[in-house]
Amino acid sequence: MGPPPSGGAPMTAAVRALTRSDGLVEAARAVLAGGGWRWPSVLSFAGPAVIASVAYMDPGNFATNIQAGAEHGYMLLWVVVLANVVAMLFQGLSAKLGIVTGRNLAELARTHFPRPVVLGMWLVSEIAAMATDLAEFLGAAIGLALLFRLPLLAGMVVTGVITYALLGLQKHGFRPLELAIGGLVGVIGAAYLIELLIAPPDWRQVAVHSIVPQLGGGDALLLAVGIVGATIMPHAIFLHSALTQDRIVPRNETERRKLIRFSHREVALALGFAGLVNLAMVAMAAAVFHDGTHDGIAEIGTAYHTLVPLLGGGAAAAFLAALIASGLSSSTVGTLAGQVVMQGFVGFRIPVGWRRLATMVPSFAVVAVGVDATRGLVLSQVVLSFALPVPMVALLLLMRRRDVMGAYANTRAVTALATTCATAILALNLVLVLDSFGVAVV
Numbered sequence: 001m002g003p004p005p006s007g008g009a010p011m012t013a014a015v016r017a018l019t020r021s022d023g024l025v026e027a028a029r030a031v032l033a034g035g036g037w038r039w040p041s042v043l044s045f046a047g048p049a050v051i052a053s054v055a056y057m058d059p060g061n062f063a064t065n066i067q068a069g070a071e072h073g074y075m076l077l078w079v080v081v082l083a084n085v086v087a088m089l090f091q092g093l094s095a096k097l098g099i100v101t102g103r104n105l106a107e108l109a110r111t112h113f114p115r116p117v118v119l120g121m122w123l124v125s126e127i128a129a130m131a132t133d134l135a136e137f138l139g140a141a142i143g144l145a146l147l148f149r150l151p152l153l154a155g156m157v158v159t160g161v162i163t164y165a166l167l168g169l170q171k172h173g174f175r176p177l178e179l180a181i182g183g184l185v186g187v188i189g190a191a192y193l194i195e196l197l198i199a200p201p202d203w204r205q206v207a208v209h210s211i212v213p214q215l216g217g218g219d220a221l222l223l224a225v226g227i228v229g230a231t232i233m234p235h236a237i238f239l240h241s242a243l244t245q246d247r248i249v250p251r252n253e254t255e256r257r258k259l260i261r262f263s264h265r266e267v268a269l270a271l272g273f274a275g276l277v278n279l280a281m282v283a284m285a286a287a288v289f290h291d292g293t294h295d296g297i298a299e300i301g302t303a304y305h306t307l308v309p310l311l312g313g314g315a316a317a318a319f320l321a322a323l324i325a326s327g328l329s330s331s332t333v334g335t336l337a338g339q340v341v342m343q344g345f346v347g348f349r350i351p352v353g354w355r356r357l358a359t360m361v362p363s364f365a366v367v368a369v370g371v372d373a374t375r376g377l378v379l380s381q382v383v384l385s386f387a388l389p390v391p392m393v394a395l396l397l398l399m400r401r402r403d404v405m406g407a408y409a410n411t412r413a414v415t416a417l418a419t420t421c422a423t424a425i426l427a428l429n430l431v432l433v434l435d436s437f438g439v440a441v442v
Contacts (some may be wrong), residue, residue, distance in 0.1 A: 021173030028248045047178035047260040048243035050185060051272035051333055052091055055236035056084070056274040057188055058132075058330035059139020059300070062323060065278055066303050067284025068223045072216055073201070074209040076224055077282055081210050083228045086274035086421045088267055093399055093418065094237050095263045098244035099256065100408045105241040106344020108404060109394050121390050122345035127396070128234045128339035129388030130362050136334050137163075137363040139300070140327020146304050147320045152367055159327065160360050166332045174247060177332075184329035189273065190321035192280040198315045201283040210279065225428045232425055234384060235337035236392035242340040250261065260408075380440040388429055392422045 004270075028044040068076045098104055103111075106125070110118050140163075141155035150158070169176040215221055244263060250256035288310055289303070300323065307316040338358075343349045396418055399410045410418070 021175040023250055024175050029251075032248075032258050042262075045259075046266055046270075047174070047182075047239060048247065049091065049263070049266040050182050051243060052094075052236045052240045052267075053179060053274040054181060054185060054326075054329045054333045055132075055233040056087060056271060057185070057277050057326050058136050058233075059142070059323060059327050060135045061278055062139065062281065062300055062326065064223070064226050065281035066285045066289070068227060069282040069287075070289035070303075072136065072220050072223065073286040073290040074205040074283065075214055075216055076227065077206060077209040077279055078211060078213050079224045079227045079292070079440055080129060080278045080282060083232075084271060084278065086228075086425060087232055087274075088271045089418060089421060090232055090237055090395065091240050091271060092264050092267045093395055094240035094391075095244045095267060096260055096408065097395065097405070098241035098400060099259055099263060100405055102245050102249065103241075104245050104340060104344050105238050105391060105395060105398070106341050108398050110345055110347070111403065112398065112401075113394070118345055120125055121394065122341065124387050124390050125238065125341045125345065126233065126338070128384055128390075129334065129341055130358075131383035131387070132233065132235050132367060133331060133338070133360070134363050136327055136330035137360060138327075138366070139158075139422065141363075141367075142300055143320045143323035143327055146301060147317075147324065153364070154207070156360075156363060156367065159331065162328055163331045163335065166328065167335060174243075181329050181333065184325040185273070187325040188277055188322045188329075191318040191325070192277055192284065194318040195284045195315055195322075196280055198311050198318075199284060199287045201287040205286075206279070206283050222431075227429050228425060228428050232388060232392065234387045234391045235334055235341070237335065237395060238344070239337040242344070264324070278394065293381040320412055334404040386433065389426055392426070396422060 031042060031044070065080070068079075094105060097108070101108060106122075109121060113121070137156065137159055139336040141152055143155075144150060144158050145152045145155035148155075166177065168178055169180055197265050215224065248259060250259050285303070286395045289306065302317055304319055307319055339349065396410075396415065398404050402409045
């Protein structure tokens with residue numbers, strides 16, 4: 001591709017091209033063909049993992065991380081790190097599946113699994129999609145209601161309108177939506193950077209507890225289970241393979257191998273960023289609330305109202321900005337995932353507006369019958385715990401098969417590692433589900 005451009009105009013034109021889907025594909029093909037590594041062209045590979053990473057910064061994480069930091073200080077930071085590493089593994093596998101096969105996880109399951117199994121997987125996944133959207137939709141609505149002092153139902157209506165507008169960007173290609181989601185992810189990161197500047201944590205404690213496993217008394221183990229159990233999100237695993245399956249189609253094996261490497265790097269960076277945001281959530285809660293007086297804070301609304309007198313309106317506003325950006329972006333991504341699940345399992349597609357409406361109805365119903373919003377978030381995580389085995393097990397079964405993956409099938413070592421991680425995650429989710437029904441496993 002030659003040396004980097006010396007003037008500003010060619011560089012600006014290259015960056016502008018990456019805001020369009022067609023320009024992005026051309027830039028990516030040039031890099032895959034060995035035409036150079038100019039940074040604007042390398043950015044053409046960024047997008048799928050950024051969208052998937054939103055699932056790891058959704059409003060459900062806010063409540064869990066705030067409670068963990070408030071009750072136990074920095075002690076559970078290592079759980080966040082461990083959970084994020086496992087998330088990187090499964091999101092990387094999902095992205096690789098789409099690149100190698102040109103099909104997504106739901107489509108491959110429909111082809112290779114018995115029909116009764118496929119129908120069961122579809123029904124469970126649809127319920128999970130609604131539960132996912134319940135948490136994300138409620139999160140954005142809570143943030144808007146707190147920021148503008150709106151009734152919660154009004155906040156939900158505003159959330160629905162904005163997410164529908166974001167979904168409408170798809171008619172212009174995949175890149176505008178990627179950029180919009182990336183912008184919201186940037187807002188989340190910037191908001192928590194501001195929080196850490198206003199209330200800097202004990203960085204020595206952060207470093208120690210991020211790598212040293214430790215559990216205290218009380219419900220520390222249960223909170224650790226909650227953090228891990230909410231990390232691997234079913235819809236994110238389904239969606240990632242769909243985002244990579246035909247975004248940039250490799251023309252030969254050399255390009256395919258390069259594309260997989262770029263994908264792995266993007267997964268590491270995007271989910272690494274999501275992990276840092278979650279670490280910041282826990283660290284901020286530990287620095288501000290773990291003082292012997294506010295240790296019992298577990299609700300988003302309570303955390304916001306407590307931040308105002310402790311740190312001022314700026315910190316509280318940054319908190320709400322992160323929550324709203326999280327809810328809007330994750331609700332949009334959740335609807336995309338629901339569309340992928342339906343089309344992949346049953347080959348049926350409905351207009352995005354109807355899909356958006358279908359996933360909004362449970363959220364409005366929960367609020368209309370008077371269920372506490374935070375309680376609704378907790379219940380949605382329990383539902384997701386039931387649905388989690390579906391994509392994890394399906395992904396592992398398909399990626400070990402050479403008739404599906406060819407030479408890119410998982411090695412025995414990767415299969416063993418992923419199976420171990422999946423077994424551990426599923427066991428922890430079982431503990432969380434049983435505890436939710438009053439069975440004292442912990």
